[in-house]
Amino acid sequence: MQSGVRSKVMFQRASNVIPCGVNSNFRYWGDDKTLMLKKGQGGYIWDQDDNRYIDYRLGFGPVILGHGFKPVTDRIKEVLEMGNTFAMTSEYEVSVAEKIHKLTGVDMVRLANTGTEATMHAIRIARAYTGRDKILKFEGHYHGFHDTTLWNCYPPIPGAGYRRSPVLVAHGSGIPMKLSELVISVPFNDRELLENRVKENWGDIACIIMEPLMGNTASIMPDEGFLDFVRDLCDEYGIKLIIDEVKTGFRIAKGGAQEYFGIKADLVTYAKALGNGFPVAAIGGKRDIMSEIAPGKIPLGGTYTGNAVAVAAADATLDAIEDGALDAVESHGKKLMEGIKKLLMQYDVPSLVQGPPSMFGIVLTGKDRVSEYRDWAVSDHDTYEKIILSLFEKGVMPDKDSREPWFISASHTDGDAAFVLQAFEDSLKEVLGK
Ligand SMILES: Cc1ncc(COP(=O)(O)O)c(C=O)c1O
Structure with a gap:
């Protein structure tokens, strides 16, 4: 996925004075692909081109309650x-x-x-x-x-x-x-x-x-x-x-x-x-x-x-x-985990959806257990990235690197979960050509 015009212009400015235009190497996705942020609110972020994403990166995990809570x-x-x-x-x-x-x-x-x-x-x-x-x-x-x-x-x-x-x-x-x-x-x-x-x-x-x-x-x-x-x-x-x-x-x-x-x-x-x-x-x-x-x-x-x-x-x-904010986090995560697991099975994608619902991971693998880094290293990263890039186009943003879990916040809603699962199915169809 290419970044939009305003992201590109801001990236150019940034990369003149900030190495790779980012303040952490992990945030760099390539010169034409690195999105630049406008703002966050609750479970959403907007890029410079006003595209809204349901945010499952949450700054690599910290935003447990939602942006600007x-x-x-x-x-x-x-x-x-x-x-x-x-x-x-x-x-x-x-x-x-x-x-x-x-x-x-x-x-x-x-x-x-x-x-x-x-x-x-x-x-x-x-x-x-x-x-x-x-x-x-x-x-x-x-x-x-x-x-x-x-x-x-x-x-x-x-x-x-x-x-x-x-x-x-x-x-x-x-x-x-x-x-x-x-x-x-x-x-x-x-x-x-x-x-x-x-x-x-x-x-x-x-x-x-x-x-x-x-x-x-x-x-x-x-x-x-x-x-x-x-x-x-x-x-x-x-x-x-x-x-x-x-x-x-x-x-x-x-x-x-x-x-x-x-x-x-x-x-x-x-x-x-x-x-x-x-x-x-x-x-x-x-x-x-x-x-x-x-x-x-x-x-x-x-x-x-x-x-x-x-x-x-x-x-x-x-x-x-x-006061119990993690209950909402857990319940949203469960909905996504179960829904995604079902879809991956339905579309015959060998995979594991694992971890606690508040930060679950997805590994595209034929193994029935992934227990160390080397198991993950030989999994299908390309297909995973394609699915996630397709989700970006639809306004859903987990990290495209499958090492990074899907992070859930207390601000994500049931409506978001339904939207994500529909988008996930559409992305699977696109990527698998089904
Ligand atoms: C388990 C773990 N420890 C330490 C760190 C470093 O934290 P920070 O990026 O706040 O320096 C991270 C960052 O992702 C982490 O995941």
């Missing part, structure tokens, strides 16, 4: 006149930390601005606490843009070696190869490989950092008992378990993946849905670890951490989540 913008308006950044703790910061504690069960919380910061801090805390330097992560798991974790996020297959002994592949240039010495990577959901690598290296491993489900690879779910297995391994070998809930937190359940899967992390990272699209993140964890964060012990800071706009947004978002 009034209770959130009202709370922000309340704080705008008091100033934003103080180098002093405001009451909103305390309130947000209390609400995170109440919803998730983490004992203590420090705020940050982005998911990248949160995972960077969590890893440092784990390293400091254990006195070990290595991290273990899983292929196809993404934890943000800092150097330690940008390994085997989306490695080329083939190119990342044999799955029993993966080659470490950096996400791109500029990431020092030397850092690979600090990283161990294994496929998700493979108990044997994980246990072997832990047994060989445990004295050096500070933490296992993981997405509880693969929110950056089509919402691949953990096998039954896998998370408990990781928890037990960590306990046995004195390794800290960091659950990266940047995508799942305050989305798949009020208490995030810890509640959804009944698992307890040592450290947890939150961002995205915490602020309904405003930049706020958090590192939560057990008291014995978190209380070691202090001057001269474990460093953790940031000029803008706890700024008033961010914490006001989080405060109001957490209120809405506490």
Whole structure:
């Protein structure tokens, strides 16, 4: 799909002064295809050419309540006149930390601005606490843009070696190869490989950092008992378990993946849905670890951490989540999942529709189970992209990259669901020539 005239003109302007015309590489779709935004409202966004889309990207997940959600913008308006950044703790910061504690069960919380910061801090805390330097992560798991974790996020297959002994592949240039010495990577959901690598290296491993489900690879779910297995391994070998809930937190359940899967992390990272699209993140964890964060012990800071706009947004978002906003998210997601599953079956497209309804993934594959990144890597990306590009033409916008789940907000309506399912069927007919 080509972008419209006004998107093209704005893209030209942008690309003169912004590399690729975007402020995150993930937003670039090609010079003639990168749509430029006009505005968002509720479950919709409009591009520069006034085309409206039902938005299932939601800024890569954060906008859990809907764009411009009034209770959130009202709370922000309340704080705008008091100033934003103080180098002093405001009451909103305390309130947000209390609400995170109440919803998730983490004992203590420090705020940050982005998911990248949160995972960077969590890893440092784990390293400091254990006195070990290595991290273990899983292929196809993404934890943000800092150097330690940008390994085997989306490695080329083939190119990342044999799955029993993966080659470490950096996400791109500029990431020092030397850092690979600090990283161990294994496929998700493979108990044997994980246990072997832990047994060989445990004295050096500070933490296992993981997405509880693969929110950056089509919402691949953990096998039954896998998370408990990781928890037990960590306990046995004195390794800290960091659950990266940047995508799942305050989305798949009020208490995030810890509640959804009944698992307890040592450290947890939150961002995205915490602020309904405003930049706020958090590192939560057990008291014995978190209380070691202090001057001269474990460093953790940031000029803008706890700024008033961010914490006001989080405060109001957490209120809405506490009041049951996720029920609407879940029910809309279920309608789409069931409807899409039925249509794919009806049109004989081998596929899996998987994950929690609030962030489900679709993989076009003949396999009856997709359990790791390499399974996704050999699925049919071309047909998926064609279907999604056809949906764009009809005003429905999930991400065209099948790694990215369909994100649902509380503002999506039953009317939207009916519209999407009709559009999905029309797109299938077009792409399959039926
Ligand atoms: C699981 C996970 N962790 C960390 C991050 C990084 O968050 P941010 O983009 O806010 O830095 C992301 C971003 O998509 C993510 O999905």
